Amino acid sequence: MKEGLVREARRLFGEDIAENEPLAKHCSFRIGGPARLFLRARQLSILKESLVFSRDNSLPFFVLGRGTNVLVPDVGLEGIVICLGAGAVQFAGETIFAEAGASLERVAKTAAEEGFTGMEFCAGIPGSVGGAVIMNAGAHGECIGSLTREVFGFEPSGAEMQFPQEKLRFGYRKSSLREFPGVVTAVTFALRKEDARTVKEKMQRFLAVRRKAQPVRAQCAGSVFKNPPGDSAGRLIELAGCKGMRRGGAIVSRKHANFIINRGGASYSNVKGLIEAVRERVRKAHGVELELEIIDLGDKS
Numbered sequence: 072m073k074e075g076l077v078r079e080a081r082r083l084f085g086e087d088i089a090e091n092e093p094l095a096k097h098c099s100f101r102i103g104g105p106a107r108l109f110l111r112a113r114q115l116s117i118l119k120e121s122l123v124f125s126r127d128n129s130l131p132f133f134v135l136g137r138g139t140n141v142l143v144p145d146v147g148l149e150g151i152v153i154c155l156g157a158g159a160v161q162f163a164g165e166t167i168f169a170e171a172g173a174s175l176e177r178v179a180k181t182a183a184e185e186g187f188t189g190m191e192f193c194a195g196i197p198g199s200v201g202g203a204v205i206m207n208a209g210a211h212g213e214c215i216g217s218l219t220r221e222v223f224g225f226e227p228s229g230a231e232m233q234f235p236q237e238k239l240r241f242g243y244r245k246s247s248l249r250e251f252p253g254v255v256t257a258v259t260f261a262l263r264k265e266d267a268r269t270v271k272e273k274m275q276r277f278l279a280v281r282r283k284a285q286p287v288r289a290q291c292a293g294s295v296f297k298n299p300p301g302d303s304a305g306r307l308i309e310l311a312g313c314k315g316m317r318r319g320g321a322i323v324s325r326k327h328a329n330f331i332i333n334r335g336g337a338s339y340s341n342v343k344g345l346i347e348a349v350r351e352r353v354r355k356a357h358g359v360e361l362e363l364e365i366i367d368l369g370d371k372s
């Protein structure tokens with residue numbers, strides 16, 4: 072990247088832009104090299120300006136939510152990584168409007184406190200609202216897509232976009248928004264009124280189930296593989312004898328076989344090596360080809 076471009080970025084974005092920012096700091100796996108440029112876009116106007124800046128300079132951009140579903144390569148990412156600031160949350164009747172940078176869990180907790188049901192399953196899902204609609208985050212048989220009524224965003228040109236419900240498609244850990252080349256800026260969710268105590272108790276129950284089954288405090292990115300139809304990836308991986316397998320600092324969790332944990336110092340290639348080793352064992356043991364759920368940002372294919 073030309074020095075003049077970096078200077079221009081500094082002029083435009085001041086202290087909100089960083090050079091060679093280690094992405095490991097911004098991802099729950101704690102793995103990944105530097106972003107050539109890293110912008111914390113605290114306001115929509117800055118986000119818009121950054122999109123125009125990258126378009127005008129043919130600079131690729133990547134939007135990072137809370138980095139809880141990505142595996143970043145050790146060489147880092149070229150171009151500009153844009154991270155949204157914490158977002159606002161507003162209630163209007165039985166809908167919640169949440170900015171994309173807001174924590175999904177916080178939105179769910181606020182909904183519970185206000186006596187709205189629908190988001191209890193989000194308890195313990197550690198991403199942002201934007202990341203959740205892109206990935207169609209879900210748990211306990213429910214998913215964010217079924218609550219989503221409208222999505223707001225910016226095109227790569229900085230132009231505003233709106234996606235009403237009928238233009239959105241959600242599937243198992245995917246949404247039509249994955250094809251959208253721009254940035255999600257806000258989402259409207261439809262909920263229903265319910266006694267606040269009942270909602271909070273349901274969230275507590277969901278959290279307890281999660282804590283019992285998953286290594287919730289570990290450095291990881293949640294479930295590595297999607298569940299194959301009618302089965303559980305964790306079950307197949309465990310039966311194939313993969314629990315405890317390691318490559319460098321990366322290990323297949325002994326608590327939940329579908330989690331790979333960075334025990335400290337794990338590299339991108341350690342995790343990739345483990346992913347391939349697990350796939351191979353599951354293929355041999357069960358004849359099933361596991362599909363990645365996490366987003367591998369080092370995969371050029």
Ligand SMILES: Cc1cc2nc3c(=O)[nH]c(=O)nc-3n(C[C@H](O)[C@H](O)[C@H](O)COP(=O)(O)OP(=O)(O)OC[C@H]3O[C@@H](n4cnc5c(N)ncnc54)[C@H](O)[C@@H]3O)c2cc1C
Nearest residue numbers: 136137138139140198199201202203208209254255292293
């Ligand atoms: C301990 C743990 C438990 C988890 N449990 C679950 C679970 O139960 N269910 C589940 O579904 N997931 C789970 N996850 C995975 C993860 O939390 C979710 O997928 C989450 O929704 C990702 O949000 P994020 O903000 O971290 O997205 P990121 O990981 O930052 O990004 C994911 C993708 O979304 C894109 N993106 C993010 N924000 C935007 C935006 N504003 N505009 C455009 N693109 C954007 C990114 O470019 C990337 O492609 C878990 C993760 C961990 C670490």
